[in-house]
Every structure is written in C-alpha cells, then in structure tokens.
C-alpha cells in the first residue's frame with residue numbers, strides 16, 4: 001500500500017465499509033440532502049461548500065463515518081497510528097447536475113506540511129466515468145507544484161474554480177472507479193479532477209482529509225481537527241469535541257461558525273477551500 005501510494009500518488013479501490021454500513025451512511029446522506037434541498041438548490045456548485053464542508057464537526061453520523069475502522073486501518077498504513085480528521089467535503093453530483101472539478105493539486109492551497117496527509121474518498125453508491133468519477137494523473141504528485149489559477153466558474157465544485165494553469169495530458173488520466181462502500185486514497189499533490197454526471201445515477205461520495213499530528217498549517221489561526229485515532233503528540237491543531245446533537249444542521253449555527261474559523265485558517269495560509 002505505502003509503496004503504491006508513494007509511487008503512483010493514489011491507491012484504488014480499497015474496501016472501506018461493509019454493505020450494512022454503506023446502506024446506513026447512504027440513507028443518512030440522502031436524508032441530509034433532502035433536509036437541505038432548498039439551500040443546495042439555491043447554491044451554485046462553487047458555493048455548496050457552505051453546506052458540504054466540514055460536516056464532521058457538527059453531524060454525529062459524519063463524525064462516526066470518519067472513524068470507521070475499515071477506513072482508518074488503511075489510512076494508518078500511510079500516516080501512522082495517530083490520526084486527525086482535518087477536513088471533510090461531500091462531493092455529490094445528482095443527475096442533471098453540471099458540477100465538475102477542474103484539474104488541481106490540493107497541496108497548492110491548503111498550506112499543510114509536511115506531506116503526512118491523505119484523502120480518503122468514500123463512495124456511497126457506484127462511481128464510474130458515466131457519473132463523473134474522480135480522475136487522477138498517476139505519478140503527478142512527484143512533479144513540482146504546478147501553477148494554478150482561479151476561474152470562479154459557478155459549476156466548478158471548487159470554491160474559486162482553481163485549475164492548473166498549464167496543459168494537463170488527460171490521456172494519462174486514470175478513472176477511480178468505485179463500488180458502493182469502496183474508497184480511494186490520494187496524495188496531497190496528485191493532479192486530479194472529475195467531469196460532470198451525465199447519467200441518471202447519483203454520484204455520492206465524501207472526501208475525508210486525514211493528517212498526522214506532526215502536520216502544520218501555515219499562518220492564520222490554529223486549525224481545527226478531530227482526533228479520530230491514537231494521540232495528538234504535537235498540539236498543532238485545536239481538537240474539536242465530538243458532535244452529539246442529532247438535530248444539528250449544516251450552513252447555520254455551529255456549522256457556520258466553524259466554517260468561518262476554517263476560512264480564517266485557510267486565508268492565513270494564503271489559500272481558500
């Protein structure tokens with residue numbers, strides 16, 4: 001696992017959740033989606049992070065998902081026994097949704113170092129080219145940091161429409177095809193993106209960004225994270241309390257406060273979501 005991740009910049013597919021867990025979290029997501037439908041409908045893809053980002057700090061079922069042993073056991077092989085969930089982002093494309101994700105490198109705008117960071121992208125339904133699965137350029141994490149520009153495109157699910165400003169050879173791309181309950185792991189610096197969902201099948205997934213406690217975010221206020229396994233041996237993050245309120249909502253109250261704080265930390269690292 002470690003050598004594949006280091007060499008290619010990703011590992012896919014890996015088992016993450018069993019069928020019962022997958023059905024449970026899919027149901028939780030669909031209830032959440034229905035409960036926030038009017039807000040989501042009113043937001044362009046580029047602004048849905050107001051609902052989709054960092055829900056693990058406020059929704060008990062998302063917090064539970066970030067702690068599933070099937071996910072953590074794999075992430076631990078890359079980052080060691082002490083794990084923090086720093087960020088989560090739902091990446092959902094319902095049928096007819098024009099949302100896409102341009103080619104980008106996460107490391108260019110997160111301000112995190114050292115590179116003891118891994119994203120687990122967990123599929124709560126089938127994910128393949130027809131519904132806009134993630135695509136990666138194998139080995140691209142080993143290249144230098146590529147120039148990136150902000151396009152501010154409404155349909156780009158990245159908030160500033162960040163895209164790599166030099167040609168990306170899409171013929172080299174690998175599709176990260178996942179069955180429900182499977183996941184991929186990807187490197188902080190791999191070039192990745194995804195196309196729109198042109199099918200009638202929802203594409204439902206969550207990206208969970210795990211970091212080892214030695215990681216720091218440049219500048220700004222101390223970032224927030226959730227200790228999900230082991231111990232925090234460094235104190236570089238403010239550790240959040242686990243959420244307990246089953247009625248909590250995204251986009252308001254504590255979630256809105258947390259997003260403000262997260263943005264302050266990202267702004268301090270000269271970055272944005």
Ligand SMILES: O=C(O)CCC(=O)C(=O)O
Pocket residue numbers: 091101106119121132133134192193194205207
């Ligand atoms: O889900 C996608 O299409 C893109 C995900 C992504 O950019 C990420 O997880 O870093």
